Amino acid sequence: MKRFETIAALIVLLVLIGTPVSVFAYQAVSSSTAECQTIIMRTYENGNPTPAETRVKKGQKVCLRLTSHDVTHGFLISDLGVDAGEIHAGKWTQIEFVPQETGTFSYVCTLRCSPMHSRVRGAIVVED
Numbered sequence: 074m075k076r077f078e079t080i081a082a083l084i085v086l087l088v089l090i091g092t093p094v095s096v097f098a099y100q101a102v103s104s105s106t107a108e109c110q111t112i113i114m115r116t117y118e119n120g121n122p123t124p125a126e127t128r129v130k131k132g133q134k135v136c137l138r139l140t141s142h143d144v145t146h147g148f149l150i151s152d153l154g155v156d157a158g159e160i161h162a163g164k165w166t167q168i169e170f171v172p173q174e175t176g177t178f179s180y181v182c183t184l185r186c187s188p189m190h191s192r193v194r195g196a197i198v199v200e201d
């Protein structure tokens with residue numbers, strides 16, 4: 074009987090601790106995702122990243138998810154101080170930043186990725 078009581082006490086303890094921890098963890102994850110302006114950008118060897126231009130809101134966190142379909146590219150938004158480093162083919166890189174000013178900010182590939190390297194560019198438009 075003592076063993077049953079111990080197991081029952083452990084289950085009650087797990088529920089008492091696990092429930093609030095789960096609720097707080099869920100709220101933290103869902104609120105950080107909800108506040109994020111998620112942009113998925115894909116890069117191809119022939120240039121023309123998709124989308125080539127994207128719009129975001131000033132002062133709101135941007136979650137930029139980047140991938141490449143061919144070779145390794147670089148990704149730099151110089152005027153926003155955003156450098157994603159190398160974007161490897163078939164893998165995802167996520168960077169986060171909060172644009173603090175409005176305007177059109179060009180991004181470029183920073184690696185000599187292919188003969189079409191100079192076409193791998195686009196713009197982030199930050200609006201009020």
Ligand SMILES: [Cu+2]
Nearest residue numbers: 182184186190
């Ligand atoms: Cu390139």
